[in-house]
Amino acid sequence: MTKVDDNYPKQGISNEEIKRKFAEAAISDTPTPIKHDFATEMIDLPSQGYFYPEGHPLCSGKLEMKYMTAKEEDILSSATLIKQGVVIDRLIQALIVDKVNYNDLLVADKNGLLIAARILAYGPQYDVEITCPSCGAKNQLAINLNQFESKDLDFSKFTKGETEFEYRFRDGKVITYKFLTHGDEKIIEQDIKGYNKVSRTLGIDTQLSTRLKHIITSVDGNREKAVVSKFVDGLLSSDSLTFRRHLKEVTPDIDLTFSFACDSCDHIDDKMMLPLGVSFFWPGA
Numbered sequence: 001m002t003k004v005d006d007n008y009p010k011q012g013i014s015n016e017e018i019k020r021k022f023a024e025a026a027i028s029d030t031p032t033p034i035k036h037d038f039a040t041e042m043i044d045l046p047s048q049g050y051f052y053p054e055g056h057p058l059c060s061g062k063l064e065m066k067y068m069t070a071k072e073e074d075i076l077s078s079a080t081l082i083k084q085g086v087v088i089d090r091l092i093q094a095l096i097v098d099k100v101n102y103n104d105l106l107v108a109d110k111n112g113l114l115i116a117a118r119i120l121a122y123g124p125q126y127d128v129e130i131t132c133p134s135c136g137a138k139n140q141l142a143i144n145l146n147q148f149e150s151k152d153l154d155f156s157k158f159t160k161g162e163t164e165f166e167y168r169f170r171d172g173k174v175i176t177y178k179f180l181t182h183g184d185e186k187i188i189e190q191d192i193k194g195y196n197k198v199s200r201t202l203g204i205d206t207q208l209s210t211r212l213k214h215i216i217t218s219v220d221g222n223r224e225k226a227v228v229s230k231f232v233d234g235l236l237s238s239d240s241l242t243f244r245r246h247l248k249e250v251t252p253d254i255d256l257t258f259s260f261a262c263d264s265c266d267h268i269d270d271k272m273m274l275p276l277g278v279s280f281f282w283p284g285a
């Protein structure tokens with residue numbers, strides 16, 4: 001992930017500052033190649049461009065992002081987008097300079113962009129109030145966003161451009177699976193919403209099986225959705241667990257959890273989820 005220079009202004013960068021930066025660049029001896037009339041930064045993707053089909057714009061493993069301006073702050077203040085729960089996605093989409101289909105982004109890469117965009121806009125310090133889940137005390141934290149790094153993946157185990165991988169279960173069944181993209185996550189969310197009515201009456205949580213049905217792309221060479229679905233529904237818990245452990249090991253990821261220790265009681269949570277609300281991108285909002 002791109003490390004941001006500590007000298008970078010901690011507060012949001014104004015249009016004036018961007019103009020000044022470019023004015024400085026224009027008078028410096030070495031000509032700066034300026035492709036756009038706005039400031040941008042190349043961001044390294046956690047996937048390093050693996051797991052996208054050959055020729056895909058994300059294959060390079062880098063993505064050009066613009067610095068946040070008042071235009072993007074307008075997105076953040078849109079009550080409609082906030083209500084729809086899409087405000088952060090719209091923001092990231094607006095910041096991406098390259099022509100890419102946002103739905104194609106692997107979840108890990110999307111999270112990488114999220115952290116990078118926040119650091120570019122306001123620096124790595126994230127002041128946030130965390131309510132202790134044990135005693136309810138409000139803790140004021142200053143989280144260093146530079147701690148959220150991509151998982152160390154052994155990329156030598158993968159072939160660049162390959163988007164599907166094989167896995168063999170104990171009974172000899174061979175499946176192929178893929179890593180989820182933002183687009184997949186949206187479909188899964190809709191599926192789960194659809195099942196919710198049924199599952200509530202039955203008291204069943206379909207979250208896990210629904211996800212597996214999207215991750216697994218074929219069973220013994222058969223790519224039919226009905227076949228995959230039947231296979232997942234009949235999967236033994238122990239096999240499901242082993243497969244999920246395997247997935248956790250090989251899936252590109254940015255761990256967005258941090259260690260939390262309450263000021264008011266002895267509660268410690270090593271895996272607290274980083275709160276990613278609108279205030280993540282708009283300190284003091």
Ligand SMILES: [Zn+2]
Nearest residue numbers: 132135262265
């Ligand atoms: Zn507490």
